[in-house]
Amino acid sequence: MKKTLSILLIFLVFLIIYFLQVNFFTWFNIAGVKPNLFVILVLIVGLFAGRNLGISTGVVIGLLLDLFISKKVGITAIALGIIGFIGALLDKNFSKDSKITIILMVFLTTIIYEVLNYFINAVIFSYTLEIATFAIKLLIEVVFNILITIIFYPLIQKAGFALEERFKETRILTRYF
Amino acid sequence: MYKNKKSGAIGIVVTVIILILLVVLSNINIDKLSVVENIFSTIVMPFQNGFTMLKNKISGNDTFFTDLDNLKTENEELKQKNSELEQSLRELEIIKAENTTLKEQMNLKEKYGEYNTVSGYVINRDISNYTGMVVINVGSDDGVQPNMTVIADKGLVGNVVSVTSNTAKVQTIVDPASSVSCIINTSKDAFITKGSIDSGREIRATYIPTDAVLVQDTSVETSGLGGIYPKGIHVGTIKEVVNTQNPTDKYATIETAVDFSKLDTVLVILN
Numbered sequence: 001m002k003k004t005l006s007i008l009l010i011f012l013v014f015l016i017i018y019f020l021q022v023n024f025f026t027w028f029n030i031a032g033v034k035p036n037l038f039v040i041l042v043l044i045v046g047l048f049a050g051r052n053l054g055i056s057t058g059v060v061i062g063l064l065l066d067l068f069i070s071k072k073v074g075i076t077a078i079a080l081g082i083i084g085f086i087g088a089l090l091d092k093n094f095s096k097d098s099k100i101t102i103i104l105m106v107f108l109t110t111i112i113y114e115v116l117n118y119f120i121n122a123v124i125f126s127y128t129l130e131i132a133t134f135a136i137k138l139l140i141e142v143v144f145n146i147l148i149t150i151i152f153y154p155l156i157q158k159a160g161f162a163l164e165e166r167f168k169e170t171r172i173l174t175r176y177f
Numbered sequence: 178m179y180k181n182k183k184s185g186a187i188g189i190v191v192t193v194i195i196l197i198l199l200v201v202l203s204n205i206n207i208d209k210l211s212v213v214e215n216i217f218s219t220i221v222m223p224f225q226n227g228f229t230m231l232k233n234k235i236s237g238n239d240t241f242f243t244d245l246d247n248l249k250t251e252n253e254e255l256k257q258k259n260s261e262l263e264q265s266l267r268e269l270e271i272i273k274a275e276n277t278t279l280k281e282q283m284n285l286k287e288k289y290g291e292y293n294t295v296s297g298y299v300i301n302r303d304i305s306n307y308t309g310m311v312v313i314n315v316g317s318d319d320g321v322q323p324n325m326t327v328i329a330d331k332g333l334v335g336n337v338v339s340v341t342s343n344t345a346k347v348q349t350i351v352d353p354a355s356s357v358s359c360i361i362n363t364s365k366d367a368f369i370t371k372g373s374i375d376s377g378r379e380i381r382a383t384y385i386p387t388d389a390v391l392v393q394d395t396s397v398e399t400s401g402l403g404g405i406y407p408k409g410i411h412v413g414t415i416k417e418v419v420n421t422q423n424p425t426d427k428y429a430t431i432e433t434a435v436d437f438s439k440l441d442t443v444l445v446i447l448n
Binding site for chain 1: 185188189192193195196199200203204301302303304305306307308310312338339346348353354371373374375377381438
C-alpha cells in the first residue's frame with residue numbers, strides 16, 4: 001500500500017515538473033536555457049529506491065514525454081531509463097548523505113542524458129552537429145540543474161530516504177557492505 | 178546542529194538569489210536602460226523634491242501646503258477614482274486581448290484565403306533546449322494530416338509530423354531536424370534553410386549558389402520545392418551573411434518572421 005502511494009507520489013511530482021517545464025521555465029530561464037528536472041527526478045528515484053524502480057520510472061516518464069512532444073517514441077525513454085540505472089549504480093559506490101555527492105551526480109547525469117539524447121537525435125534526424133553551441137547550452141543547463149538541486153536538497157533528501165525505507169529493506173546493510 | 182541548519186538555510190537563500198539574478202541578468206535587454214534610469218531617479222528624487230520645496234519657501238510659493246485638510250480629502254477622492262479607473266482598465270485589457278486574438282485569426286484567414294485552412298492554438302511547447310516542437314489543438318478530426326504546412330500571421334511555422342484525433346505535433350522550422358527549400362524574394366536565388374539549436378529565432382541558409390547575391394534584410398520565402406511547403410510563404414529576413422574561404426561553404430543567418438516564443442495562433446493548410 002505504501003509502495004503504491006509512493007509510486008503515485010512520483011507520478012504527481014512528474015506532472016508538477018511537466019507543467020513547470022512547459023510553462024514556468026519558458027520565461028524563467030537562463031539565456032533561453034531551461035533546466036531538466038526529469039533527470040533529477042529519475043536520478044533520485046534510481047538512487048534511493050533501487051535499480052528496478054529507477055529504470056522503470058525513467059522508461060515510463062520518457063515514454064510519456066515522447067508521446068506528448070517528441071518526434072519519435074523511445075529516445076527519451078531509453079535515455080531516462082539509463083539515468084535510472086546509473087542512479088542505482090551510483091548508490092552502490094557513493095554515499096548519498098553528502099550534498100556535494102548529490103550535486104556531482106546531478107552534474108554527471110545531466111551531461112550523460114543530454115549528450116545521449118542529442119547524439120541519438122542527430123543520428124536519426126541527420127542534424128548538423130553544433131558541438132560548441134550544444135556545449136554552451138549544456139553547461140548552462142547543468143548549472144541550472146545544480147542550483148535547483150541545492151535549493152531543494154533538504155526536500156530531496158527527505159523524500160529520498162522515505163523512498164529508500166519503503167523500497168529497500170536492507171538500507172543500513174548496503175551502506176556498509 | 179543549530180549552526181548547520183542555519184547555514185543550510187542561508188545557503189538555500191543565497192542560491193535562490195543567485196538563480197534569480199542569473200535569470201534576470203541573462204534575459205535583460207541591454208538597449209533598454211530604463212531600470213538604471215529608475216534606480217537613478219529613485220536616488221535623486223528626494224533631494225530634488227527637497228530642493229524644490231526649499232526654493233518655493235524662499236520665493237513665497239509655499240501657499241500650496243497651507244490647505245492640507247482640503248488636499249487630504251481631495252487625495253482620498255482621487256484614490257477612489259483611480260481604483261475605479263484601474264478596474265475598468267483591467268476589463269478593457271481583457272477585451273483588448275480577446276479582440277487581438279480574434280483579429281489575428283481573421284487576418285490569417287484573409288491573408289491566406291487561397292488555401293483551405295483550419296485554425297488552431299499552441300497548447301504545448303517543447304521541454305528540451307535542443308529541439309523545436311509544438312503541439313496544437315487541432316487533429317485528424319479537423320482534417321489535419323502529417324506533412325501539412327503550418328503558418329502564422331507573420332509567416333511559416335513548420336509542418337505537422339504526427340496527429341491524434343484532437344492534437345497535432347508540429348516540427349517548427351527552427352528545429353535542428355527541419356530543412357526548408359527557400360528563395361530570395363528579389364533575386365530568386367534558391368537555397369536550403371536548416372534549423373539550429375543556437376537560438377529560438379534563427380535558421381541557417383546553406384547550399385547557397387556561389388553566384389548568389391545575398392543582401393542583409395532581404396525577404397526570404399518558400400520555393401515550393403520539396404513537396405511539403407507551398408510556394409511563396411514568408412520565412413524571414415536575412416540577418417547576416419558569412420563568407421568563407423571556400424565559396425561553397427558560404428552561409429547566411431535568417432531571422433524567422435515568426436517569434437516562436439510568442440507563437441499562439443496558427444493555421445494548418447489542408448490542401
